Each structure stands twice: as C-alpha cells, then as structure tokens.
Amino acid sequence: MIKVVLFDLDDTLVDTTKLAERARRNAIENMVKHGLPVDFETAYNGLLDLINEYGSNFPHHFDYLLRRLDLKYNPKWVAAGVIGYHNTKFTQLKDVRHARKMLIQLSSMGLRLGIVTDGDPIKQWEKILRLELEDFFEHVIISDFEGVKKPHPKIYQKALKLFGVEPEDAVMVGDRLYSDIYGAKKVGMHTIWFRYGRRRSEELEYRRYADFEIEDLLEVPKIIEKLGGKGEEGSNKEVHADR
Numbered sequence: 001m002i003k004v005v006l007f008d009l010d011d012t013l014v015d016t017t018k019l020a021e022r023a024r025r026n027a028i029e030n031m032v033k034h035g036l037p038v039d040f041e042t043a044y045n046g047l048l049d050l051i052n053e054y055g056s057n058f059p060h061h062f063d064y065l066l067r068r069l070d071l072k073y074n075p076k077w078v079a080a081g082v083i084g085y086h087n088t089k090f091t092q093l094k095d096v097r098h099a100r101k102m103l104i105q106l107s108s109m110g111l112r113l114g115i116v117t118d119g120d121p122i123k124q125w126e127k128i129l130r131l132e133l134e135d136f137f138e139h140v141i142i143s144d145f146e147g148v149k150k151p152h153p154k155i156y157q158k159a160l161k162l163f164g165v166e167p168e169d170a171v172m173v174g175d176r177l178y179s180d181i182y183g184a185k186k187v188g189m190h191t192i193w194f195r196y197g198r199r200r201s202e203e204l205e206y207r208r209y210a211d212f213e214i215e216d217l218l219e220v221p222k223i224i225e226k227l228g229g230k231g232e233e234g235s236n237k238e239v240h241a242d243r
C-alpha cells in the first residue's frame with residue numbers, strides 16, 4: 001500500500017525554469033534601460049553563456065557579464081540587473097499548474113508527503129515558504145544537508161528512513177528522468193515521471209525507469225489509487241481547491 005509520496009521541487013511543484021528565464025530577461029532589460037551600452041540580445045546571450053559556465057547559483061553574474069562584454073565596471077548597471085532579477089522573482093514565483101490542488105487531494109487521501117530536492121537550501125526553502133507549501137510536507141530533504149545529490153540511492157534511502165517506510169510503500173514524482181526517476185527506481189520505489197518544462201525531452205535513455213508518465217499533476221492521485229494508496233475509502237471527496 002502506498003503511504004508516502006515524495007516530490008522533486010523545481011519544475012515539479014514550483015515553476016522554476018519559466019521564472020528564471022523571465023527574471024534574467026527583466027534583469028538585462030533593466031540594465032539596458034539604465035544605460036548598458038550593448039543591445040539586449042548580446043547582453044542576454046552573454047548572461048546565458050555565463051550561467052552555463054559558472055552555474056545558476058554563482059553570485060557574480062552581472063559583474064562578470066560586464067567583464068565579458070569588455071565594459072568598465074559600473075555599479076549602477078549591476079544594481080539595475082539585480083533589481084530586474086529580484087523584482088521578477090518576488091512577484092512572479094508560481095506553483096506548477098494543479099500542484100496545490102493535487103497536494104490537497106493527496107493529503108485528504110491520508111498520504112504522507114515529502115520533498116527531495118537538490119540545490120541551495122536557503123533558495124529551496126525560500127520557494128517553499130513564499131508559495132506557502134510547507135504545511136503539506138512532513139519532511140523536506142535537501143541534498144546539501146545530506147552530503148549526497150540525486151540520483152545517489154543514499155538520498156532516497158535517507159528519505160525513506162525518515163518516513164519509516166519501505167521503498168514499495170513510496171512513490172517519487174519528478175521532472176528529471178535521471179535524478180528523480182532513475183534514482184528512486186534504483187532503491188525500489190514506484191516512479192511517476194512528470195513530463196514538463198525544459199526536461200520533457202531530455203535524458204530519455206532513462207525513460208524505462210518510469211512506471212508512469214504524466215503531463216498533468218492531477219494524474220498523481222489517480223495513479224496512487226490504482227497502486228493501492230489510501231484513497232479507496234473515498235475520503236477524498238471533500239476537496240477544497242480554494243485553500
């Protein structure tokens with residue numbers, strides 16, 4: 001019987017990729033607006049290259065962008081970039097379509113929920129708290145705290161141990177075939193691949209590790225009922241989507 005459902009965070013519950021793209025575009029737009037002497041496309045592509053090379057959590061993107069464009073350092077342009085980026089992040093962070101409705105349904109089915117995510121712990125918590133999702137989850141497991149990243153089996157074993165359940169009692173839902181699906185399957189969990197966002201056609205060599213593929217999160221409760229979740233009692237009738 002399924003007792004626990006674990007979720008990836010980025011692009012599974014939180015619309016991270018769309019947000020990051022918008023935030024980066026707005027950052028560059030604001031820099032150009034405040035006098036950055038290059039055109040939008042040149043600066044934006046330079047920023048994307050930088051992120052590719054230095055990673056998305058690199059703290060000096062805008063300083064390095066100026067160096068890269070052979071421009072003299074100007075704190076005003078960096079500030080404009082920071083403002084454009086943060087304003088977007090603060091105002092446009094959104095949960096993935098149907099994420100909240102699905103979490104309400106799963107909770108009312110008596111399932112215990114958790115998050116297993118890589119990434120910077122403060123940034124990950126910031127997303128969870130801003131979207132007021134924390135009350136749904138019994139445990140939030142962030143790889144930086146555990147010393148192992150997905151898809152290492154250890155992070156999934158640690159999660160199962162925290163919940164005190166066997167792998168066959170748990171389902172992993174995520175958008176990445178490699179880190180979410182292959183990783184969870186290796187320890188014996190059930191897996192649901194959420195085919196969404198920029199990873200929808202990536203890492204397809206791991207597709208065979210997905211027990212189910214979905215394009216809408218509302219499929220998750222239905223699959224769990226089929227797998228023999230706690231939903232058979234009909235306790236999920238009173239679902240309040242406006243919570």
Ligand SMILES: [Mg+2]
Binds near residue numbers: 175
């Ligand atoms: Mg993800």
